[in-house]
Amino acid sequence: MPGPRDQVDQGVQEKPLRLATLPRRRLLALGGAAVATALAPVAAAAPVSAAPPRTDPFTLGVASGDPLPGGVVLWTRLAPEPFAPTGGLGFVSRPVRWQVAEDAGFTRVVRSGTATARAEYGHSVHVDVRGLRPGRVYWYRFRCGGHLSPVGRTRTAPAADATVRSLRFAVTSCQSYTDGFFTAWRHLAAEDLDLVFFLGDYMYEGAVNSTGGDRADTGLRLPEIFQLATDTLDLYRLRYALYRTDPDLRAAHAAFPWVPTWDDHEVQDNYAAGVPRFDISAEDFLVQRANAYRAYWENQPLRRPRQPAGAGMPLYRRLRFGDLATAHVLDTRQYRSDQACGDGVKPDCPDRHDPARSLLGADQRGWLLDGMGRSGTRWNILAQQIIMTELLYSGRFDMDKWDGYPVDRQAVLDTAARVPGTVVLTGDIHFNYAADLRADFRQPGTPAVGVELIGTSISSAGDGSDTTPALDRQRKDNPHVLFANAQRGYVRCELTPDALRADYRVVPYVTRRGAPITTRASFTSDRDRPGLAPA
Incomplete structure (x- = not known):
C-alpha cells in the first residue's frame, strides 16, 4: 500500500x-471472438536482439511525464522507419540504455540503466526513474547501439x-x-x-x-x-x-x-x-x-x-x-x-x-x-x-x-x-x-x-x-x-x-x-x- x-x-x-x-x-x-480478442493478453514476448539498428531509431523523439517528488517517467519509441511495419525493426525487442544527469552535458550522471524496447508494445520504452531530488531540473537521453537520442529536459515535483x-x-x-x-x-x-x-x-x-x-x-x-x-x-x-x-x-x-x-x-x-x-x-x-x-x-x-x-x-x-x-x-x-x-x-x-x-x-x-x-x-x-x-x-x-x-x-x-x-x-x-x-x-x-x-x-x-x-x-x-x-x-x-x-x-x-x-x-x-x- x-x-x-x-x-x-x-x-x-x-x-x-x-x-x-x-x-x-x-x-x-x-460475446464471440471479437471480444475475446480485445480482452486477451498480449502475445508472447518477442526475442531480444543486441544487434544495433542500421539507422537512427530515435526518429520519434523523447518525452517525460507525470513528475513525482523523487521521480519522473521517461519515454521513447524506436522507429528507424516510422511508417514501416514494426518501425522497420521486425518483431524483435531491443535493449536501450538510458541516463539522467544534473547537467545538459551529462558530466554529472545521477541515474542510469537498461530498458527493453519490446516489439509487442511498438518498441516503446517507459522508464519510471526514482531516487531523484524533489523540485529539480534534470536532463535525460537514450542510447541504442551506436545511436544516441536527442536530449530531453525534465523536472521533478x-x-x-x-x-x-x-x-x-x-x-x-x-x-x-x-x-x-x-x-x-x-x-x-x-x-x-x-x-x-x-x-x-x-x-x-x-x-x-x-x-x-x-x-x-x-x-x-x-x-x-x-x-x-x-x-x-x-x-x-x-x-x-x-x-x-x-x-x-x-x-x-x-x-x-x-x-x-x-x-x-x-x-x-x-x-x-x-x-x-x-x-x-x-x-x-x-x-x-x-x-x-x-x-x-x-x-x-x-x-x-x-x-x-x-x-x-x-x-x-x-x-x-x-x-x-x-x-x-x-x-x-x-x-x-x-x-x-x-x-x-x-x-x-x-x-x-x-x-x-x-x-x-x-x-x-x-x-x-x-x-x-x-x-x-x-x-x-x-x-x-x-x-x-x-x-x-x-x-x-x-x-x-x-x-x-x-x-x-x-x-x-x-x-x-x-x-x-x-x-x-x-x-x-x-x-x-x-x-x-x-x-x-x-x-x-x-x-x-x-x-x-x-x-x-x-x-x-x-x-x-x-x-x-x-x-x-x-x-x-x-x-x-x-x-x-x-x-x-x-x-x-x-x-x-x-x-x-x-x-x-x-x-x-x-x-x-x-x-x-x-x-x-x-x-x-x-x-x-x-x-x-x-x-
Whole structure:
C-alpha cells in the first residue's frame, strides 16, 4: 500500500470497466471472438536482439511525464522507419540504455540503466526513474547501439510538504496533423514552464489522405478507423508515428514533463464508454477501443500501472506539487453514460437530469470529490477534457459536454464552493474561453466558486479567427463567460499561493509556416475570492 509520501499518481488500477448500455445507439450482447480478442493478453514476448539498428531509431523523439517528488517517467519509441511495419525493426525487442544527469552535458550522471524496447508494445520504452531530488531540473537521453537520442529536459515535483511559491504550466489540446502546422508547440518549447497539461485529441482517427497546408507529403495514406475490428492497432500506431515526426511537437515534448489525458479522437469521435458513435457492434467497438488504448499508452510518458488491460485503461490519477497545488487528472470518456437527448446540441430534456446518469462514473466521481476535499494544498487543479461551465447555444445545450451531465457537475461545483482554490483546465472545443464557475449559472450575481480556463487547439479546425458571430452570441447568452476567441495556441498559467494568472497565447495562422505568437488576453483570479478579472 502507498505510504503518506506516495499520495500522487493514484487512480483506479484495480477497477473494472463498466459499460454504458443506453438505447440511443444499437448495442449487441457481448460475446464471440471479437471480444475475446480485445480482452486477451498480449502475445508472447518477442526475442531480444543486441544487434544495433542500421539507422537512427530515435526518429520519434523523447518525452517525460507525470513528475513525482523523487521521480519522473521517461519515454521513447524506436522507429528507424516510422511508417514501416514494426518501425522497420521486425518483431524483435531491443535493449536501450538510458541516463539522467544534473547537467545538459551529462558530466554529472545521477541515474542510469537498461530498458527493453519490446516489439509487442511498438518498441516503446517507459522508464519510471526514482531516487531523484524533489523540485529539480534534470536532463535525460537514450542510447541504442551506436545511436544516441536527442536530449530531453525534465523536472521533478516538489516534495509533498515543501512550501512552493510558484507553479508555471501550459494548457494544451487538439492537434490535427492534417489541419495545419504545429507552430504553437515551437513557441511553447521556448516558454519558462514547469510542466504541460495535454487535455485530449493528441491525434485524430479520421482518414489521412493529404498532409494539409504546405507540409511535406509523407506519402502516408490511412483510412478512417471506425468499422474495422482487426488491424486497428497498426493504424493507431501509424497515426502516432506521423504526429511524432513533427519537429515542433518533438521539441515541446523534450522541453518539459507532460501530464496527458485523452478525449474522444484517440479512439473515435464522440464515443461514450462502450458505446460507439457509429452503428457497429459492441464487440467490434471494444476491439477498436482496446487497440486505441494500447497505442495511446505506447506513445505517452505514462507509468506501467497505467498500462491497459484488455478494453480498459486506468488513466485518471492525482499529482501533488508541494503545498501549492494538487492536480486531479480526469477521464471523461471511459466511464460516462451515453449522451442524453439524442446527443449533439439539443433543447433540454428529462434524461439530462437523470441522477443515474454520470459523466465520470461513480468510482471516479467519489475519488475526485474526496480528493478535492482532502488535498491539503492551496489549489485544486482539475485537468480534464470538456467544457464544464454552462454554455447555452440559443437556449440549447451541447450534450457531449458537462452540460449533458448536470448532476455530476453540480456535485463538483458544490464541493468547490466548500473548498477554495478550484481551477478547471479544459480542451476539446477549439476555442479559447475564460469563465467563472458558479453553483447556479442562472444566478449571475452569486459569487464564483472557481474558474475555468478553456484552451483552444494547437491546429485543429485550421487558422481560426479572433472572433465569430457565434462567439459574440455566446458571450451575450452566457454572462459568466468573460472571453471568447477562435484562434490557435495555448494558455500559459502561473499559480502562486494567493493568485492565478492566465495568458491566452495565440498564433494568427497554422496553414503555413512561421506564425508569430502573441498574448491575446490575460486574466487573474484570487484564491479566496475566485472570479476572473482582466490583467
